[in-house]
Amino acid sequence: MKNTLYAVVAATSIAAMPAANAVDFDVQITNLSNAIYFTPFLVAAHPAGNNLFVSGQPASANLQAMAEGGDISGLEADVMALGATIVTDPASGLLGPATSTTFTMNTDSTSNDRLSIVAMLLPTNDAFAGLNAVEIPTAPGTYRFDVPAYDAGTEANDELITGGGMPGTPGIPADPNGLAGTGGTGAAAADANPNVHIHRGNLGDSNATGGPSDLDSSVHRWLNPVIRVTLTVR
């Protein structure tokens, strides 16, 4: 787990500001799903007016890399440029179904009063969970956010396990629980909506060695929300 404060620059430039956004809080991310895994999360407290994605707008290249292959390095560089307070990969790898990861953040002496969290869903082509720049509460207490799955809109949801995780490469990188089939012919062509949108869910089928999808309709579907983020402000 890498827990890094990128507050040095910001602290010197806003040292005269009142510490209105000083918040010390715990974050718990729970994978609510029954059979979906999440690639390493990017968690960023950042200034208002910035978004990693916007529904109805095309995904950035860095969002696409996260959604198609779980690569958060580009988005990490984006938020570092904002002076964000970040945590990457809090679960030290994949976050499995019905499991949680908990960590602490501190935005003292920063203007990082918004929280964004993203990670890719496996096995999917380009689905990601996205908590999108919510205001970080300052009053002590426990706050819960239920987060849906979005489709980055950048890759056809063919539902074929091909190992393809590079941006622009078709297919699903992997099914970590090993319950996917083979021999699918391709469940779907390109998304009707090429912008970021709420994901329509995996389709799957009941044929482990053929059919349109390599995924199992009784295993790999989900209903929103997919993760629960619990903030405990001290």
Next chain:
Amino acid sequence: MLFNPTTKVRLLAVGAVAIVAAACDNDSSVPATPATPPQPTATFEVTVTNLTNAQPLSPVAVIAHQAGYSVFDIGSPATEGLEMLAEGGDNSALIAAASGNADVIATASGAAPIGPAGSETIFFAVLESELPGLNLSTSTMLVNTNDAITGVNGFDIAELAVGESVSLRSIAYDAGTEANTEAAADIPGPAGGGEGFNAARDDLADRVAMHSGVVSQEDGKPTSDLTGQHRFDNPIAAFRIARIN
């Protein structure tokens, strides 16, 4: 029939006694030898509305408790009481186990299953001295499934003032105790008429997680006896919680 439509609304005895005591308190006559001073109570009503197309909800278990109790935790195996509710719609074991838990303040049960578009109001009462830290949980089965449940899982109602209400919507969870065969023989609701509780645990994993929905035969699961009518999406039920005195 795996759920019991004759189940009566039950108020925990201490709550019922306290209500009587509070009523006596309104009497202007002063008893010559006052007994134990009556303790003020807080009465709540929970109105449950079924938002689904074709998933009747089994009689709702209502449990008022402190933080040390929970009906379930994501990622942990279901208790046997919850398994019985989730597989057969019978809330009696869950309520009995809760009643024996030191962190549980009051329990109540819905009187009957709640059909699609139906609703029911269930009452419970606690002593005002028991309000700090009071949480509400509810649990009910989607009976045309193998082991899907919905409900409120630990919502803080301690600060709810008299006359105030809060409205919540609940999502579907998979108890993780029975494989989602969608076969009539395994579904106790009217779509199946099959078996309810079975102690075997043969789901994908023995732990509670969110439900991924029913597939149905019409959507490509050849062995399913459910139809597209039985599919559902979140939210499943609406809960209006009001403090009435």
